[in-house]
Amino acid sequence: MEKQRKDDIILELKDVKVHFKLDEGLLKAVDGVSFAIHKGRTLGIVGESGCGKSVTSNAIFKILPKYGLIGGDILLYEKDHKRLETPINIAKLNPTGPEIRSIRGGNISMIFQEPMKAFSPLHTIGNQIIEAIQLHIEPDPAKARAIAIEALRSVDISNPEQRIDEYPHQLSGGMRQRAMIAMALSCKPSILIADEPTTALDVTVQAQVLDLINNLKRENDTSVIFITHDLGVIAEMSDDVVVMYLGKVVEYCDVDTLFYHPMHPYTRALLKSIPTEDKIHKGRFESIRGTVPYPINLPVECGFCSRCDEAEKGVCDKGEPPMVEVEPGHFVRCFHAGKGKEAQA
Ligand SMILES: Nc1ncnc2c1ncn2[C@@H]1O[C@H](COP(=O)(O)OP(=O)(O)OP(=O)(O)O)[C@@H](O)[C@H]1O
Numbered sequence: 001m002e003k004q005r006k007d008d009i010i011l012e013l014k015d016v017k018v019h020f021k022l023d024e025g026l027l028k029a030v031d032g033v034s035f036a037i038h039k040g041r042t043l044g045i046v047g048e049s050g051c052g053k054s055v056t057s058n059a060i061f062k063i064l065p066k067y068g069l070i071g072g073d074i075l076l077y078e079k080d081h082k083r084l085e086t087p088i089n090i091a092k093l094n095p096t097g098p099e100i101r102s103i104r105g106g107n108i109s110m111i112f113q114e115p116m117k118a119f120s121p122l123h124t125i126g127n128q129i130i131e132a133i134q135l136h137i138e139p140d141p142a143k144a145r146a147i148a149i150e151a152l153r154s155v156d157i158s159n160p161e162q163r164i165d166e167y168p169h170q171l172s173g174g175m176r177q178r179a180m181i182a183m184a185l186s187c188k189p190s191i192l193i194a195d196e197p198t199t200a201l202d203v204t205v206q207a208q209v210l211d212l213i214n215n216l217k218r219e220n221d222t223s224v225i226f227i228t229h230d231l232g233v234i235a236e237m238s239d240d241v242v243v244m245y246l247g248k249v250v251e252y253c254d255v256d257t258l259f260y261h262p263m264h265p266y267t268r269a270l271l272k273s274i275p276t277e278d279k280i281h282k283g284r285f286e287s288i289r290g291t292v293p294y295p296i297n298l299p300v301e302c303g304f305c306s307r308c309d310e311a312e313k314g315v316c317d318k319g320e321p322p323m324v325e326v327e328p329g330h331f332v333r334c335f336h337a338g339k340g341k342e343a344q345a
């Protein structure tokens with residue numbers, strides 16, 4: 001494992017909670033999430049649908065609905081490529097104030113799961129991309145336009161000189177997705193959050209987008225948060241990995257440890273469910289039984305207990321397991337972690 005240094009941390013989440021007050025009760029979408037992003041490294045976040053991946057990234061970008069309650073700390077240690085003496089606590093910022101607006105786009109940029117979220121329907125995509133470039137890297141309008149055109153070309157938008165003056169609704173869904181990726185990459189952010197950036201794209205463009213993200217990382221020492229369902233992409237892109245389940249981090253370690261020495265039964269179940277050529281050939285798939293529970297009024301127990309083959313009655317259903325550092329840099333939230341059960345992997 002590459003040595004990680006504490007002073008390399010660029011963004012740190014400490015016990016972050018995002019709860020939504022709904023008529024049915026309090027929905028705990030994110031419930032005590034802690035992890036750190038190191039300079040120039042990619043942190044992959046993986047987990048089934050509904051486990052809180054997008055809400056976590058929206059909390060970092062401070063774009064939550066008004067009825068969302070945020071707790072804990074989201075500490076940003078670098079701004080405008082300079083280390084800060086005192087970190088900025090994004091969780092405490094006014095979501096519409098000038099400080100977060102100066103962070104969005106230039107310091108932290110985001111590829112959204114839904115591309116319509118990134119663009120206003122009232123302005124051309126060009127105006128929106130150029131405005132972001134002018135604000136963060138190149139004030140000259142003609143030069144900013146040229147950078148925007150090149151960014152659109154780099155994501156395979158044909159005839160970018162003309163497309164740049166079109167409105168979001170004039171582009172197809174896939175093209176909008178690519179235009180958003182161009183916008184997120186063109187400002188050379190210190191931190192890029194990519195929430196399922198390639199799910200809607202065809203395979204060749206997918207590979208191209210992953211290359212673009214890796215180039216950005218190499219050339220600018222950008223740190224990346226990469227969210228996906230796809231463990232194959234996690235293996236290809238990540239240095240470190242967070243596995244989320246029901247609003248909580250259940251395993252957190254470097255990518256090799258995750259694939260070669262997974263300890264949480266949920267991580268192992270996810271790994272077993274990867275479709276390999278052999279499994280496709282034999283028509284045999286192992287899916288995780290049951291579904292993710294709805295995060296309202298949950299019993300106080302391990303969240304994975306009802307689906308876990310290794311659950312122990314009277315232990316796993318009697319409280320919430322704490323996060324344990326089972327070996328340096330390897331964190332697991334399971335009552336059995338570090339007690340020999342992982343030998344069954
Ligand atoms: N604006 C909202 N209001 C109420 N509940 C929400 C809101 N956004 C998300 N949730 C709920 O919060 C939980 C986490 O949602 P989130 O979108 O973070 O999941 P996800 O891990 O990104 O899933 P997917 O893989 O499907 O994108 C879900 O139970 C979801 O229904």
Ligand SMILES: [Mg+2]
Binds near residue numbers: 053054055195
């Ligand atoms: Mg999501």
